[in-house]
Amino acid sequence: MTIPPEAPPPPTPEPPSPVSEARTRPSGEQLRNLSGLRRTTHASPEGRHIAGVAGGIARHFDIDPLLVRVVLVVSVFFGGAGGIVYVAAWLLVPEESAEDGMVPVGPPARNLLLWIAGGIAAISLLGDAFGDTSVPWFWLAVLAVVALWYANRGKLGRKRGGPPPPPATSTAPARVDVSAAQTRTLPAPWPPGSYDPNAPVAVADRRRPPLLFGRAIAVAAIEVGVLGLVDVAGWASVPISAYPAALLAVFGAFLVLGAFWGRAGGLIFLGLLALAALPLTMIDPSSIETSSNIESHPQSVAVLESSYNVDAGEILLDMSAIDAKTLDGRDLDINSSFGEITVIVPDDATVAVDASVSALGEARVFDETRSDVGGFDLARTHVAGQEGSEPGLADDADLHLTTTADIGAISVFAESDPRAAAFIETVERSTP
Structure with missing residues (x-):
C-alpha cells in the first residue's frame, strides 16, 4: 500500500505593511467636537510624558505629537496660552477608556468649556503680542465657573439627595429577555428595605428644565471674547465697563426670551451681578480730581x-x-x-x-x-x-x-x- 505524500500547508499571507493601510482622516464635525478628546496613556502609540494632553490633542487632530508638544511649550512663554490649554485639558479631558476627567462633566459641557479655554488662551496669546490690553480675566473666570456649575448641577443634586425615584409603572406587558435572565443577574437598583414596591407612587409636577441658561452663558462667553479680541487687536478701544454692560444685555435678552419659551434658570442672579458691577467699572480713577491739591x-x-x-x-x-x-x-x-x-x-x-x-x-x-x-x-x-x-x-x-x-x-x-x-x-x- 502506497501512502501519498502529505500536501504542503498553504502559505501564510503576510500582514500588510502599515504604510499600505488606508487611514481615515477625521471629519470637520469630529474635529470641532472636543468632547471626543481622550488623554493618552503610556501604552498609547502617541506616548505620554506628563498627563497625556499633547498626545490626545495630536491624535484628535491627526497631527504629529512632537509638533503639539513643541507648540504648547513655546506658547507658555507668550501670555501663558499653552499652560491654559494644558491645565484645562488635564482637568476636563478623560483618559482612554474613561468617561470622566478629573472634573466630571458631560460631553456637551466639556466641549463648551474646552472651547472657552481655547478662546481665553487665544486672547492671552494676542494680548502678549499686542501689549497690555486689560483683558477682563475676572469676567472670563466667572463665566467658566458658572458654566462648570451648570454642567455639574445634576450630579451635585444626586450626591446631596437620596436614592433616585422609582421608575414609573406601565400597564403594557414588559418583554423579558429569557436568555439574558439566565446568564446574568442584575443587582437591585436600591438597597434592601429602602423601596417599597407596594407604596403608591407620587407623580411630582416636574418643572421644565432651564433650556436657556446654557445658551445664555455660551452667548455671553462669545460676546466677552469678541470684545477682548477687539481690544487686544487694537481695532477699537473697549472700556472696562463694556464687559458688564454686554453681559447685562445678553442676560436681559434671554430673560425676555425665557418669558415666552423655555426657562432662563439663574440668569436673574447673574444679571443682578452684572448690574451691580456696571457702575463700579464706569468710574475712571484718572478722572477723579483730588480737591485737597492746590x-x-x-x-x-x-x-x-x-x-x-x-x-x-x-x-x-x-x-x-x-x-x-x-x-x-x-x-x-x-x-x-x-x-x-x-x-x-x-x-x-x-x-x-x-x-x-x-x-x-x-x-x-x-x-x-x-x-x-x-x-x-x-x-x-x-x-x-x-x-x-x-x-x-x-x-x-x-x-x-x-x-x-x-x-x-x-x-x-x-x-x-x-x-x-x-x-x-x-x-x-x-x-x-
Whole structure:
C-alpha cells in the first residue's frame, strides 16, 4: 500500500505593511467636537510624558505629537496660552477608556468649556503680542465657573439627595429577555428595605428644565471674547465697563426670551451681578480730581491769596509772573498737615522765608537744605538780584513767606533756579 505524500500547508499571507493601510482622516464635525478628546496613556502609540494632553490633542487632530508638544511649550512663554490649554485639558479631558476627567462633566459641557479655554488662551496669546490690553480675566473666570456649575448641577443634586425615584409603572406587558435572565443577574437598583414596591407612587409636577441658561452663558462667553479680541487687536478701544454692560444685555435678552419659551434658570442672579458691577467699572480713577491739591500760577498780585491750606495733599504756587514792585511787603502763609509745598518766587524780589516742619520732613529753601525728625525751623532770605540766600529774615522784604508742614517737604526756589523750571508756566509776566 502506497501512502501519498502529505500536501504542503498553504502559505501564510503576510500582514500588510502599515504604510499600505488606508487611514481615515477625521471629519470637520469630529474635529470641532472636543468632547471626543481622550488623554493618552503610556501604552498609547502617541506616548505620554506628563498627563497625556499633547498626545490626545495630536491624535484628535491627526497631527504629529512632537509638533503639539513643541507648540504648547513655546506658547507658555507668550501670555501663558499653552499652560491654559494644558491645565484645562488635564482637568476636563478623560483618559482612554474613561468617561470622566478629573472634573466630571458631560460631553456637551466639556466641549463648551474646552472651547472657552481655547478662546481665553487665544486672547492671552494676542494680548502678549499686542501689549497690555486689560483683558477682563475676572469676567472670563466667572463665566467658566458658572458654566462648570451648570454642567455639574445634576450630579451635585444626586450626591446631596437620596436614592433616585422609582421608575414609573406601565400597564403594557414588559418583554423579558429569557436568555439574558439566565446568564446574568442584575443587582437591585436600591438597597434592601429602602423601596417599597407596594407604596403608591407620587407623580411630582416636574418643572421644565432651564433650556436657556446654557445658551445664555455660551452667548455671553462669545460676546466677552469678541470684545477682548477687539481690544487686544487694537481695532477699537473697549472700556472696562463694556464687559458688564454686554453681559447685562445678553442676560436681559434671554430673560425676555425665557418669558415666552423655555426657562432662563439663574440668569436673574447673574444679571443682578452684572448690574451691580456696571457702575463700579464706569468710574475712571484718572478722572477723579483730588480737591485737597492746590496748583496756582497767579499773573498779578490781585489774584494772590493771603493763605493756602490743605490737610493732606500738594500745594504748588508759582509767583514767577508777578512783578516784585507790586508785592509791597505782603505776608503769605502756606500750611499743609501732610504733603508737599512748592513755591516759586521772582528773581527781582527780596523774599524772607520761614520754613517750619513740626514732625518729620525736609525743607529746601533757595540754596539751603535741611531734614530732621522731631521738627525744625529754617529761616532764609533771598535778596533781589543776588544768587543764593542769606540766613535769617529781612524786615524790609518784598514778601514775607511762612510755610508750615507737619509731615512732608517744603521747597522754595527762585525763578532762575534750575529746579524751578519744572513748575513754572511759560507765560509772559504781567504788568502792574
